Amino acid sequence: MLRMVHPKGTSFEFLTQWDVNLIVSHINSTPRESLGGRTPYCAALETMDEDVLNAFQLRPIAPDEVNLTPKLIHFNC
Secondary structure, eight states: OHHHHSOTTSOSTTOOHHHHHHHHHHHTTSOOGGGTTOOHHHHHHTTSOHHHHHHTTOOOOOGGGOOOSGGGSOOOO
């Protein structure tokens, strides 16, 4: 799913930690059939405290705001 946001052939060199956290938050806010329609973020909350996810700077993204396209990350080149 990472390659949906950052297509194959593009470099990870210019991604910041903030960019990676944002991408992972969007990926983990996408419902999965394998999780019964739940998101990985919600599934993680069942086994971890929300403070743990906050420590990793992960956050839930509203379903209508999930963006898994290259437009999620804007580069100022």
